[in-house]
Amino acid sequence: MNYLDGFRNRDAADRFRKILAQLGGQLDQACFMEVCGSHTMAIARFAIRDFLPQSVKLVSGPGCPVCVTDPGYIDTAIELAGKGEIVVTFGDMMRVPGSHSTLAQARAAGGRIVSCYSPMTALELARAHPECTVTFLAIGFETTIAPVIAMLDTARRTGISNLTVLTAFKLVPPVLAALIVDPELKIDGFLCPAHVSAIIGADAYRPFAANHGVSCVVAGFEPLDILYGLEGLLRQRIAGEATVENQYNRVVRPEGNRVAQRLIAHYLMPVEASWRGLGVIPASGLTLRPEFAAFDALHRHGITLQPGRSNPHCLCGEVLKGKINPSECPLFGVACHPEHPLGPCMVSSEGSCAAAYRFASGDHDER
Amino acid sequence: MNDDCILLAHGGGGRLSHHLIESEILTRFGAGVLASLPDAAALELTQQRICFTTDGFVVQPLEFPGGNIGDLAVHGTVNDLAVSGALPRWLSLALILEEGLPLVVLRRVLDAIKQAAEACGVSVVTGDTKVVRRGQCDGLYITTSGIGEALVGFDLRLDRVVPGDRILVSGPLGDHGAAILAAREGFSLACSPVSDSRPVHRLVEGVASCAAGIRFMRDPTRGGLAAVLNEMTSGQSFGILIRASDLPFSSATSALAEIMGLDLLHVASEGCLVMICAHEVAEAILAYWRTRPEGQHAREIGVVTEQAGRVMLESVIGGVRMVDLPSGELLPRIC
Numbered sequence: 001m002n003y004l005d006g007f008r009n010r011d012a013a014d015r016f017r018k019i020l021a022q023l024g025g026q027l028d029q030a031c032f033m034e035v036c037g038s039h040t041m042a043i044a045r046f047a048i049r050d051f052l053p054q055s056v057k058l059v060s061g062p063g064c065p066v067c068v069t070d071p072g073y074i075d076t077a078i079e080l081a082g083k084g085e086i087v088v089t090f091g092d093m094m095r096v097p098g099s100h101s102t103l104a105q106a107r108a109a110g111g112r113i114v115s116c117y118s119p120m121t122a123l124e125l126a127r128a129h130p131e132c133t134v135t136f137l138a139i140g141f142e143t144t145i146a147p148v149i150a151m152l153d154t155a156r157r158t159g160i161s162n163l164t165v166l167t168a169f170k171l172v173p174p175v176l177a178a179l180i181v182d183p184e185l186k187i188d189g190f191l192c193p194a195h196v197s198a199i200i201g202a203d204a205y206r207p208f209a210a211n212h213g214v215s216c217v218v219a220g221f222e223p224l225d226i227l228y229g230l231e232g233l234l235r236q237r238i239a240g241e242a243t244v245e246n247q248y249n250r251v252v253r254p255e256g257n258r259v260a261q262r263l264i265a266h267y268l269m270p271v272e273a274s275w276r277g278l279g280v281i282p283a284s285g286l287t288l289r290p291e292f293a294a295f296d297a298l299h300r301h302g303i304t305l306q307p308g309r310s311n312p313h314c315l316c317g318e319v320l321k322g323k324i325n326p327s328e329c330p331l332f333g334v335a336c337h338p339e340h341p342l343g344p345c346m347v348s349s350e351g352s353c354a355a356a357y358r359f360a361s362g363d364h365d366e367r
Numbered sequence: 368m369n370d371d372c373i374l375l376a377h378g379g380g381g382r383l384s385h386h387l388i389e390s391e392i393l394t395r396f397g398a399g400v401l402a403s404l405p406d407a408a409a410l411e412l413t414q415q416r417i418c419f420t421t422d423g424f425v426v427q428p429l430e431f432p433g434g435n436i437g438d439l440a441v442h443g444t445v446n447d448l449a450v451s452g453a454l455p456r457w458l459s460l461a462l463i464l465e466e467g468l469p470l471v472v473l474r475r476v477l478d479a480i481k482q483a484a485e486a487c488g489v490s491v492v493t494g495d496t497k498v499v500r501r502g503q504c505d506g507l508y509i510t511t512s513g514i515g516e517a518l519v520g521f522d523l524r525l526d527r528v529v530p531g532d533r534i535l536v537s538g539p540l541g542d543h544g545a546a547i548l549a550a551r552e553g554f555s556l557a558c559s560p561v562s563d564s565r566p567v568h569r570l571v572e573g574v575a576s577c578a579a580g581i582r583f584m585r586d587p588t589r590g591g592l593a594a595v596l597n598e599m600t601s602g603q604s605f606g607i608l609i610r611a612s613d614l615p616f617s618s619a620t621s622a623l624a625e626i627m628g629l630d631l632l633h634v635a636s637e638g639c640l641v642m643i644c645a646h647e648v649a650e651a652i653l654a655y656w657r658t659r660p661e662g663q664h665a666r667e668i669g670v671v672t673e674q675a676g677r678v679m680l681e682s683v684i685g686g687v688r689m690v691d692l693p694s695g696e697l698l699p700r701i702c
Binding site: 009044 | 612627680683685686687691
């Protein structure tokens with residue numbers, strides 16, 4: 001654990017507190033977005049907001065793959081479970097509200113829904129149950145896409161034919177491009193994801209810096225990584241610069257993981273994707289290429305994804321765009337809380353609302 | 368085949384039932400009150416005040432690193448009595464067996480119960496065995512009830528807690544939950560978590576001389592430390608502040624939590640004690656606990672504050688945030 005402890009050093013954090021305060025004093029205001037759900041989670045868990053100077057506003061971005069999954073996708077997954085399929089999903093998805101119900105409710109009603117830690121569970125279940133079809137709920141950003149595709153590649157090579165995936169893969173750069181041009185949002189800098197960047201590479205953010213003047217810092221998920229990342233963003237703003245700084249170079253290369261990129265491009269092609277709360281964004285998703293349609297759950301069952309129905313009062317979309325803080329939603333902490341989530345941001349531990357609810361920093365007004 | 372696994376007839380009340388009781392139960396637990404298989408056990412009390420508790424055990428897998436469902440069923444009930452300020456004396460043992468359960472598994476579980484009960488100094492004095500059809504239970508369920516005699520001097524009430532009191536834990540947190548999760552998911556790590564299933568009653572008995580300064584105790588089982596601390600502060604005029612850097616975690620459990628994205632504050636222990644005590648007695652209690660193997664990693668982890676009803680945590684890097692109740696099932700995070 002020394003590796004982790006080193007990035008959680010209290011003395012170093014105290015030094016960052018002083019540096020951030022000093023740098024923050026040199027700016028009137030700056031708005032940064034932490035793009036990734038794992039950053040949101042770490043910022044909450046280690047109470048990093050305590051370290052922010054008053055001039056810095058840190059908003060949470062759309063980088064929780066569970067949170068941006070459309071309710072219609074959940075409805076389809078429940079429909080497949082109702083057909084006697086074995087549905088395999090990452091655990092966070094179990095309580096995400098669909099239009100009428102959740103996967104957890106469908107499981108309680110008898111649906112064969114299995115929560116897993118690794119996509120390989122779906123492959124093992126498919127081998128163990130040749131009599132039925134196993135469907136993996138393939139959601140996630142670039143980080144998660146890579147292992148899912150690796151699993152599918154193994155299935156194809158080993159002749160497993162009773163395995164399908166229901167894809168709702170999402171890509172980070174297109175959604176950032178959409179957020180940057182939103183006139184209501186004025187983002188000065190992105191704290192760029194750690195592990196997504198390991199796949200796509202730090203160079204993927206260059207257009208945001210070069211064409212839109214947005215500072216970008218790729219930072220790891222440990223608390224000192226995040227504090228250092230915030231320092232990097234502040235220094236760029238003070239210097240009036242917008243560049244891509246890769247602070248997580250112990251993992252992230254400028255060009256990313258070429259092997260994973262090739263494998264992903266072999267199996268998947270870009271499609272427009274529906275983001276809960278953000279709407280449809282062109283070329284922001286990936287789906288199976290036609291030659292691999294046999295693995296596509298929709299194709300196999302001859303169904304199409306229907307748009308789902310969200311709770312009309314839920315402001316998750318505004319939260320996901322960083323336009324409001326979770327506590328500004330009228331449902332937050334009242335009708336919507338982790339035991340009874342109405343919106344997706346309250347479901348996943350990475351969701352902004354769940355993080356804000358669980359890790360509120362003191363006063364009750366955050367609840 | 369009869370000798371290999373449980374059959375429905377083992378629960379039918381006939382010859383096979385009697386054989387099961389005689390060969391598997393009485394051989395292990397028949398030395399005392401249970402010998403004559405009375406419908407109810409008659410017990411001699413030495414104290415006026417007793418504590419009585421019950422708990423059901425349905426853990427999967429039945430056997431896990433550090434124990435099995437049998438010793439867990441003893442420790443769970445013994446510990447519930449211990450944190451109530453009682454010295455555990457007697458246990459009941461109700462077994463629900465699934466048709467087809469291998470007898471070797473049952474024997475290992477019963478052996479673990481016998482050994483754990485002896486090590487805890489408690490007697491199994493009454494019990495019951497039922498067999499259900501295949502598919503109606505997951506191998507084996509156990510219910511244990513326990514009676515303990517109240518230790519003199521303990522007055523465990525939350526309304527005695529005052530700001531400035533100390534929060535102590537007797538050992539590493541989350542080892543049981545982490546071991547179960549690792550076993551269930553089939554993780555093979557170089558260094559895997561081991562359940563902390565063990566009794567804590569001697570940690571209570573041994574600090575009886577400090578009883579006047581001990582305000583309240585709990586064992587952080589389901590829901591972990593976060594649930595216990597929130598229960599303690601709920602509706603009360605005080606709050607609790609814990610320091611993340613002082614929380615004891617074993618390295619194997621910490622590693623698993625990092626990999627799986629678990630918040631160890633929410634993960635169960637089965638051999639750990641959380642205590643609120645006056646600051647004057649904290650050092651003496653910790654000093655005694657550390658002389659015992661089950662308390663060697665004991666730590667003071669925080670203080671009672673004036674922030675009514677709030678459980679707060681100072682993170683390892685010095686930020687302060689709230690500690691909320693866990694919500695339901697421990698769900699693995701996606702990344």
